[in-house]
Amino acid sequence: MDDAAYNELVSSLTPYEEAGGVKTYTNTVSLACPACEEPFDDLVVCRDEFDSLELSKVMDLCVSTHDGNVLLFTHQ
Template identity: 55%
Template sequence: MEDVDFDELVASLTLREENQSVKSYQNTVAVACPACGEPFDDLVVCQENPTSLDLTMQLDLCVGTVDDQAVIFTHKQ
């Protein structure tokens, strides 16, 4: 993801939830996923290592790292 300006990407998103393990953002403006090019639904930044995700639905996931933090782009199926 070296070509992606992550700070700029996050600035386009809406922060929905933040706790000590994860921060999640909703993509309300259809920003394209840097991994697959399709607009993603949510971005999850893992702030703890390791971190568990509690998924409530079946999702396609794209994964990257930024500053040694895992970032996950979710796509509803």
């Protein structure tokens, strides 16, 4: 994902949580996922070389990258 698309995406989302290298944004405006074009629930940005996620639910994930960071789009 390029800078323009990433910045536009993040500016429309609500920051939810930041822990270690992982930052989560909530999609309160039903933006479409860039991978599958269905609205996603949260965007998870993983900025460290290695991160672990503890998922509390089973969810579908779509994945992209921006500037070396992994972007996860969650769908419940």
